[in-house]
Every structure is written in C-alpha cells, then in structure tokens.
Amino acid sequence: LLDKMNSLERTVEILGHNRVLFRRYLTHFSIDQLNTIPAGFNNNIFWNIAHCLVTLQRLVYHYSGLPMGIPEKWMQQYNKGTAPQNPVTDADVQELLALFDSTYLQLCEDLKKGKFKDYQVYTTSTKMKLKNVEDALTFSLFHEGIHVGSVLALAKKV
Numbered sequence: 001l002l003d004k005m006n007s008l009e010r011t012v013e014i015l016g017h018n019r020v021l022f023r024r025y026l027t028h029f030s031i032d033q034l035n036t037i038p039a040g041f042n043n044n045i046f047w048n049i050a051h052c053l054v055t056l057q058r059l060v061y062h063y064s065g066l067p068m069g070i071p072e073k074w075m076q077q078y079n080k081g082t083a084p085q086n087p088v089t090d091a092d093v094q095e096l097l098a099l100f101d102s103t104y105l106q107l108c109e110d111l112k113k114g115k116f117k118d119y120q121v122y123t124t125s126t127k128m129k130l131k132n133v134e135d136a137l138t139f140s141l142f143h144e145g146i147h148v149g150s151v152l153a154l155a156k157k158v
Contacts (some may be wrong), residue, residue, distance in 0.1 A: 022148075029158070031088070057075075060133055
C-alpha cells in the first residue's frame with residue numbers, strides 16, 4: 001500500500017510539474033501567440049493547455065462519479081473532439097491559470113481524503129482501459145505528455 005501511495009504521489013507531482021510548464025506558456029506568450037493556429041495544425045497553444053485541464057477533470061472526477069471543478073463551458077469548448085472556435089482573451093488566460101491552481105489543490109486534497117472510491121471503467125481513444133482513479137491519473141501523464149509536445153511544436157511556429 002505504501003508503494004502504491006508513493007507511486008500515486010509521484011504521479012500527482014509530475015502532473016503539477018506539467019502545470020508549471022503550461023503556466024510558463026500562458027504567462028510568457030502574448031494573447032496572439034496563444035491564439036495562433038499555424039499552417040498544418042488544427043489547434044493552438046491555449047486549446048492544448050485547456051484541453052489537458054478538461055481531460056484530467058473528466059477522467060478523474062467524472063468517471064469517479066464526483067463533481068468536476070470546472071465550469072461546463074470549459075467542457076464544451078475543450079473536451080475531446082473539439083477545436084478552437086473563437087479567440088481567447090486575457091480574461092480566459094487568467095481563468096485557466098486560476099482553474100489550474102484550484103483543481104490541482106482540490107485533487108491533492110481529495111486524494112488525501114480518499115474520495116475516489118468508485119470508478120466507471122472507461123476505454124480511451126487509444127484503447128487503454130481505465131479501471132480506477134490510479135489508472136486515470138497515470139493515463140493523464142501520457143495524455144498530457146502528448147500535449148506538452150504539441151505546445152512545444154506550436155511554440156516554435158508562433
């Protein structure tokens with residue numbers, strides 16, 4: 001059990017590191033850079049980062065039967081299968097930064113309190129079967145790694 005908890009703590013720590021990386025782009029790139037969709041791409045830096053927030057909430061909270069810590073509009077705009085519809089504003093960037101902080105802190109607190117008891121098995125688009133919150137968090141590292149790569153590629157083009 002101790003090893004399982006240490007592994008879970010490390011997973012959450014790495015998710016926190018991803019948030020630090022994403023924060024750098026959100027705070028150091030202009031609103032125009034965050035909104036730019038370069039030729040050959042179908043989304044932008046902001047969409048990739050917001051999509052990671054939404055996906056983690058959906059995989060961890062929704063499938064655990066718990067309320068998600070993000071407004072429904074974020075689900076509609078940045079869920080799987082969406083693409084940027086309208087340019088984002090500085091207010092959107094500030095809201096995303098605040099949501100990253102609040103949801104990460106809530107995740108840490110909820111894990112400590114043992115809130116994740118049930119999980120609706122979910123099969124991802126890559127055919128990975130998630131059977132519990134530990135699977136969801138581990139898969140989220142893989143998912144976010146893909147989007148960190150996308151952000152790095154987009155950053156070179158904007």
